Amino acid sequence: MRITEHPILDFARGKKIKFTYNGQELEGFEGETIAAALHANGVRTMRESIHLHRPRGLFCNIGNCSSCLMIVNGKPNVRVCVEKLQEGMIVMTQKGKGELKC
Amino acid sequence: MLACEICVIGGGPAGLTAALHAASLGASAVIIDRNDYLGGQLIKQTHRFFGSKEQKASERGISISRELSLAVEKEKNIKVLTAATALGYYKDGVVTVEKDERFLKIKPQKIIVATGGAEKTLPFPNNDLPGVYGAGAVQTLVNVYGVKPGRRVLMVGAGNIGVIVSYQLLQAGMEVAGIVEAAPRIGAYWVHAAKVVRAGVPIYTRHTIKGAWGKKEVEGATIVELDEQWKPIPGTEKDFAVDVICLSVGLNPLTEILWQAGCAMKYVPELSGYVPLRNEYLETSVPGIYVAGDAGGIEEASAAMMEGALAGLNAARALGYSAPDFNSRRANILRELESLRSGPVGEKIRKGLEKVTLTERREMRSGLSNLSLLTSNF
Numbered sequence: 014m015r016i017t018e019h020p021i022l023d024f025a026r027g028k029k030i031k032f033t034y035n036g037q038e039l040e041g042f043e044g045e046t047i048a049a050a051l052h053a054n055g056v057r058t059m060r061e062s063i064h065l066h067r068p069r070g071l072f073c074n075i076g077n078c079s080s081c082l083m084i085v086n087g088k089p090n091v092r093v094c095v096e097k098l099q100e101g102m103i104v105m106t107q108k109g110k111g112e113l114k115c
Numbered sequence: 116m117l118a119c120e121i122c123v124i125g126g127g128p129a130g131l132t133a134a135l136h137a138a139s140l141g142a143s144a145v146i147i148d149r150n151d152y153l154g155g156q157l158i159k160q161t162h163r164f165f166g167s168k169e170q171k172a173s174e175r176g177i178s179i180s181r182e183l184s185l186a187v188e189k190e191k192n193i194k195v196l197t198a199a200t201a202l203g204y205y206k207d208g209v210v211t212v213e214k215d216e217r218f219l220k221i222k223p224q225k226i227i228v229a230t231g232g233a234e235k236t237l238p239f240p241n242n243d244l245p246g247v248y249g250a251g252a253v254q255t256l257v258n259v260y261g262v263k264p265g266r267r268v269l270m271v272g273a274g275n276i277g278v279i280v281s282y283q284l285l286q287a288g289m290e291v292a293g294i295v296e297a298a299p300r301i302g303a304y305w306v307h308a309a310k311v312v313r314a315g316v317p318i319y320t321r322h323t324i325k326g327a328w329g330k331k332e333v334e335g336a337t338i339v340e341l342d343e344q345w346k347p348i349p350g351t352e353k354d355f356a357v358d359v360i361c362l363s364v365g366l367n368p369l370t371e372i373l374w375q376a377g378c379a380m381k382y383v384p385e386l387s388g389y390v391p392l393r394n395e396y397l398e399t400s401v402p403g404i405y406v407a408g409d410a411g412g413i414e415e416a417s418a419a420m421m422e423g424a425l426a427g428l429n430a431a432r433a434l435g436y437s438a439p440d441f442n443s444r445r446a447n448i449l450r451e452l453e454s455l456r457s458g459p460v461g462e463k464i465r466k467g468l469e470k471v472t473l474t475e476r477r478e479m480r481s482g483l484s485n486l487s488l489l490t491s492n493f
């Protein structure tokens with residue numbers, strides 16, 4: 014959910030861009046993190062835990078805790094709380110540890 | 116390999132001030148920060164700061180961070196690497212950094228570690244569900260990106276951060292169902308608490324969170340009252356339908372790089388975790404590595420800036436730079452730090468610092484041998 018009115022802050026949002034989340038097309042703004050764009054679209058679950066397969070979301074939002082790892086453009090273990098959104102990004106829920114395909 | 120005089124790890128208030136002060140004496144510095152902006156925690160502080168005018172009180176943190184970042188950009192002796200994470204420190208004095216998927220090596224003559232702190236979590240059932248956030252994490256979403264993570268929040272912790280963030284969530288149009296505090300009294304300054312109370316937010320002192328519930332994400336939370344021994348009183352549970360739980364139960368200093376460098380560390384509850392021993396120049400037990408700000412003990416922004424200034428001046432001085440007014444500048448900073456930490460508010464910090472500030476190198480070495488058992492596990 015985006016904030017439209019705020020008593021102190023103005024949000025200077027960048028250009029509107031498109032990306033996909035698990036195949037579904039969504040919109041975000043240039044300059045924001047992938048996590049912010051997903052939250053704006055109501056998506057709060059980022060990955061599945063490795064052993065118990067429990068849903069995991071954002072915790073620290075500063076790139077410190079690794080709770081928010083997702084697969085971005087085929088690359089696993091991307092911390093979406095610090096990675097900026099880009100036009101056409103393919104963002105997927107990560108299950109397990111992730112595999113690097115070379 | 117990039118050679119430089121001073122490498123400042125962390126571009127929050129401590130790191131920025133450190134670089135500016137070092138540069139003011141003529142030294143050159145490289146600032147590394149993993150965010151793609153400078154300012155650290157200050158970037159999301161929209162409230163007016165407490166403290167004295169000299170320490171920029173009554174200004175909003177967000178404007179302080181803008182001022183510092185601008186000053187840093189104008190300073191030709193400072194190079195800034197943002198979106199760059201310091202990964203490690205090696206025996207030969209090399210700091211490794213990841214930037215744009217590239218691995219960089221920096222060989223500085225002096226290092227100032229100003230990495231700040233990270234929010235703590237709390238053990239309770241379902242604390243891993245999406246919807247449970249650090250309070251600062253939600254503050255970043257709301258104040259930096261203008262995105263709300265949900266509609267209705269339960270805040271856990273009524274210290275300054277918990278209360279301030281609660282108020283900012285109200286400003287952003289979210290509902291705050293309540294603030295839970297385990298202690299019998301709130302820790303926040305009354306000016307901030309009065310605002311949320313006026314807005315109708317209940318504060319439950321002597322209560323804690325018993326658990327979160329929800330199938331895939333947070334749908335609610337249960338709180339419970341605590342007795343004099345801090346034990347839950349059965350039958351006093353209250354349920355809240357909330358989709359966000361914010362934890363504001365303190366921060367831990369971020370000290371990985373200091374551990375890795377072999378700095379003598381000590382657990383000091385008053386400073387919120389393991390912190391490095393340091394001398395009055397803020398130099399750790401590893402010569403040439405300095406610490407400043409929350410990384411050396413969780414305090415607040417004004418103290419972080421003063422410590423940054425001190426570490427910056429001292430590191431530059433150790434490289435041979437100086438100025439005619441060097442001594443008076445340093446004495447001023449020390450006086451300001453002392454006044455910041457005076458009185459009952461500063462008591463905890465004073466007690467903590469007493470345990471880690473050593474006046475002689477010799478003392479530091481003996482501290483080191485006492486702690487060698489501990490560090491050798493790492």
Ligand SMILES: Cc1cc2nc3c(=O)[nH]c(=O)nc-3n(C[C@H](O)[C@H](O)[C@H](O)COP(=O)(O)OP(=O)(O)OC[C@H]3O[C@@H](n4cnc5c(N)ncnc54)[C@H](O)[C@@H]3O)c2cc1C
Nearest residue numbers: 125127128129148149155156201230231408409415416419
């Ligand atoms: C909600 C809230 C309200 C607050 N209100 C007040 C107030 O009213 N008054 C006040 O004085 N203080 C306040 N504070 C405290 C203040 O924000 C902090 O004490 C201050 O920001 C600490 O400064 P710092 O430079 O030590 O660390 P930080 O501001 O945390 O900066 C550390 C920086 O280091 C970077 N970093 C960490 N690790 C690495 C790495 N490995 N590689 C590269 N970069 C790294 C981080 O990205 C960050 O930018 C508040 C804090 C919060 C969270």
Ligand code: FES
Nearest residue numbers: 072074078079094
């Ligand atoms: S939420 Fe902690 S690393 Fe992204």
